[in-house]
């Protein structure tokens with residue numbers, strides 16, 4: 001047990017299993033009282049069970065920590081308000097919000113149903129906003145707080161079959177940067193983690209196959225790409241979350257961290273890497289000439305046309 005977060009109250013969404021569970025246990029081990037939220041759904045977001053968070057709460061209490069369970073869905077604005085209200089009523093405050101809740105409904109874009117797109121954007125992007133929106137007034141008023149959101153390689157690099165999830169995760173990046181600016185002046189920091197860990201979300205045939213293909217193509221997205229996914233424990237992400245939640249990270253705001261197992265990286269912020277410029281508007285004929293030798297030179301197509309053979 002540490003005392004990094006003594007006296008703090010944290011909400012961790014989607015904390016019944018996977019990365020969120022590891023985060024809840026670590027924050028509690030560092031002294032925080034934790035509201036363990038989990039709607040208890042299947043990987044596709046269906047069939048909620050209300051007792052998913054109870055086991056994690058019991059585990060925290062068995063180690064002498066303080067915790068309460070919550071089974072509301074983050075995807076509904078009013079339910080998210082209840083999550084925050086419970087932290088205030090039962091645990092006496094709110095200092096830290098960590099948004100891990102989410103599910104997948106993968107399908108290639110040409111087959112994706114509108115409902116599949118809406119549901120995944122609803123739980124990840126809207127769910128993250130919902131929780132932030134309800135904690136923000138409290139954090140602003142007390143002049144301190146920490147928010148840690150969860151992005152993904154699917155939003156940073158793009159994965160086949162995840163137009164819904166990739167859109168939501170990329171937008172969580174934009175949300176994180178905007179809110180970091182809204183709240184930074186009030187002593188609140190907002191940072192995003194893009195994790196890689198062996199959970200039910202990633203130990204799927206499709207993910208393992210995609211990693212294998214990238215490996216064969218020599219594409220290294222993260223340091224862990226050459227390690228077996230099953231060796232990347234979801235608990236490995238938690239220490240970085242605890243650090244970002246602590247006073248030691250007061251100067252870290254609006255940043256993205258790739259946490260792949262035990263390999264932690266600061267991600268670059270997008271910036272122009274090549275520019276062409278002239279005073280008057282470009283003609284298409286000029287671009288035909290100049291772009292292949294400048295902006296488009298050496299670009300790799302992430303999904304080259306499939307050979308019909």
Ligand SMILES: NC(=O)c1ccc[n+]([C@@H]2O[C@H](COP(=O)([O-])OP(=O)(O)OC[C@H]3O[C@@H](n4cnc5c(N)ncnc54)[C@H](O)[C@@H]3O)[C@@H](O)[C@H]2O)c1
Nearest residue numbers: 014018019039040041073074100101102152196197199201
């Ligand atoms: N595992 C990875 O490698 C990886 C990679 C990139 C991003 N992420 C992100 O990290 C976060 C945690 O992922 P994980 O791998 O631990 O997944 P997981 O499936 O193990 O855990 C997610 C939890 O969220 C809960 N949940 C789903 N919908 C909910 C809702 N409406 N309200 C409250 N809880 C809900 C689920 O019941 C589940 O317990 C997610 O945001 C995920 O997108 C994970």
